Amino acid sequence: MNLIELIGRFHPILVHLPIGIFVLVIVMDGLTRFEKFAYLSTSIRLILGIGILSAILSLVTGYTLSLEGSNNQDLVNNHQWTAIGTTALFTAYFFLRKKLMAKRLAHTYTLLLLLTMLAWTGHQGGSLTHGEGFLTEGIGETQTTTETQLNIKDINQAVVYKDLVQYTLNQKCVQCHGSEKQKGKLRLDDIGWIKAGGKNGNLINTLNPANGELIKRILLDDIDEHHMPPKEKTQLTAAELVIFQWWINAGASFDKSVAAMTPDAKVIKALASFKEENQKQVKAPIKTREPIEPLDEKRQEKLEKMGWVVSQVASDDNHIRLTGYNIEISLKEALALAAENSEHVIELKLSFSALQDNDLNNLSKFKNLEKLWLDHTGIADNALKQVTALNNIEYLNIVGTKATASGIKNLMNLPKLNMIYVQGTKITAEERLALESTKSNAKLYFGDSMKSVITDTLFTKKAE
Numbered sequence: 001m002n003l004i005e006l007i008g009r010f011h012p013i014l015v016h017l018p019i020g021i022f023v024l025v026i027v028m029d030g031l032t033r034f035e036k037f038a039y040l041s042t043s044i045r046l047i048l049g050i051g052i053l054s055a056i057l058s059l060v061t062g063y064t065l066s067l068e069g070s071n072n073q074d075l076v077n078n079h080q081w082t083a084i085g086t087t088a089l090f091t092a093y094f095f096l097r098k099k100l101m102a103k104r105l106a107h108t109y110t111l112l113l114l115l116t117m118l119a120w121t122g123h124q125g126g127s128l129t130h131g132e133g134f135l136t137e138g139i140g141e142t143q144t145t146t147e148t149q150l151n152i153k154d155i156n157q158a159v160v161y162k163d164l165v166q167y168t169l170n171q172k173c174v175q176c177h178g179s180e181k182q183k184g185k186l187r188l189d190d191i192g193w194i195k196a197g198g199k200n201g202n203l204i205n206t207l208n209p210a211n212g213e214l215i216k217r218i219l220l221d222d223i224d225e226h227h228m229p230p231k232e233k234t235q236l237t238a239a240e241l242v243i244f245q246w247w248i249n250a251g252a253s254f255d256k257s258v259a260a261m262t263p264d265a266k267v268i269k270a271l272a273s274f275k276e277e278n279q280k281q282v283k284a285p286i287k288t289r290e291p292i293e294p295l296d297e298k299r300q301e302k303l304e305k306m307g308w309v310v311s312q313v314a315s316d317d318n319h320i321r322l323t324g325y326n327i328e329i330s331l332k333e334a335l336a337l338a339a340e341n342s343e344h345v346i347e348l349k350l351s352f353s354a355l356q357d358n359d360l361n362n363l364s365k366f367k368n369l370e371k372l373w374l375d376h377t378g379i380a381d382n383a384l385k386q387v388t389a390l391n392n393i394e395y396l397n398i399v400g401t402k403a404t405a406s407g408i409k410n411l412m413n414l415p416k417l418n419m420i421y422v423q424g425t426k427i428t429a430e431e432r433l434a435l436e437s438t439k440s441n442a443k444l445y446f447g448d449s450m451k452s453v454i455t456d457t458l459f460t461k462k463a464e
């Protein structure tokens with residue numbers, strides 16, 4: 001870790017200072033309204049000043065931390081700007097407080113505004129460390145009902161939009177773009193909403209179909225953060241991609257039948273496999289984990305004391321993710337303790353930590369592990385050797401490490417591993433080709449932009 005990174009790491013600790021101080025200021029300021037507490041007024045300016053200084057320090061460390069990058073850059077940007085705004089407001093208040101005190105109502109509103117901004121900034125920061133919706137998850141959740149039975153008697157008579165496009169949208173997009181959630185201010189559950197578009201306007205570009213937001217998002221390389229559906233979700237099948245492109249290029253009609261749109265050979269092929277591919281995906285066994293009792297509170301405390309961030313993987317699943325971002329003792333020791341809870345741990349995140357190649361001796365004990373992040377650490381092939389013991393691993397991130405092709409090769413036979421993120425490792429282009437041609441479920445993801453282009457080769461892709 002270099003100095004800049006180290007400075008950034010202080011942010012999560014430091015932010016509590018301005019938050020605490022500002023809350024104190026607001027409370028004290030409110031109390032000065034009462035004669036009994038009027039004496040507090042003299043100290044507020046000093047405390048407020050200290051609060052502003054600590055807020056500026058938090059801004060600096062926060063900015064430094066943001067340089068490490070995040071998979072949630074939008075949230076980071078929003079948080080940054082609200083934090084700057086909040087600091088500016090408190091600074092303005094520092095100078096205008098005397099004047100405001102004279103106007104009781106204005107003063108009250110100002111205090112309320114300050115408190116709201118502070119809470120909002122804190123909430124955004126919390127969402128970044130604990131995940132969006134951390135506060136509200138589990139409240140008012142309902143199952144979205146979507147049509148999942150594909151019922152087409154004669155494919156030629158099927159209405160392309162309603163029977164194919166909307167059917168796919170219901171299955172793969174509406175959970176985030178529907179009545180429950182409107183990610184990107186977008187709904188895809190009905191013609192009207194599709195026509196209305198999202199945050200960035202129209203979804204379908206009639207003049208230049210390939211440039212429409214909908215098709216662009218779908219065709220983006222699947223590791224691009226703007227790719228839809230997000231990479232962890234069920235992806236569109238090859239046939240679905242062909243049909244979407246066909247539909248959009250032909251003008252995105254909402255009522256034309258298949259026959260009326262005169263499909264060419266490629267589309268006919270896609271239509272023929274549409275149902276089969278789709279059903280295969282639907283029938284693919286939904287992950288069933290053995291239910292498990294919640295982690296014992298004392299054990300959780302012990303982990304947290306050591307610096308582990310412990311979070312439940314889902315509101316209805318007591319398995320946990322451990323994040324080793326703030327661990328100050330040796331990671332080897334921390335992992336040894338964590339291994340005592342290996343039944344519970346299915347995700348282990350050691351990104352950007354001080355992890356070294358020989359720290360993972362206990363890894364094989366995490367026999368339930370499904371996801372593992374070792375990116376941007378000091379690990380190399382030795383650590384990967386430990387990974388080979390993880391028969392349930394599905395996702396591995398070793399971006400920016402010294403891993404080499406020979407280390408990665410040993411992983412390719414892991415039964416469930418299907419995603420390995422490897423950009424910035426020591427693999428050469430040739431080795432990459434060799435690895436990719438091995439018979440394996442595992443797919444290697446590089447950061448370069450191998451944009452998916454819809455060509456016939458899609459059909460020759462390895463069966464998933």
Ligand code: HEC
Nearest residue numbers: 172173176183184186198199200201213214217226228229
């Ligand atoms: C797991 C949730 C999730 C699923 C599933 C999902 N999206 Fe999204 N989508 C998002 C989020 C979050 C954003 C906003 C962030 C962004 O712009 O990347 C977004 C944004 C978009 C946008 C941009 C809207 C705009 O105007 O900015 C489009 C278009 C889109 N999604 C299409 C789709 C399509 C098509 C599918 C299904 C094939 C899909 N999404 C599935 C979460 C999801």
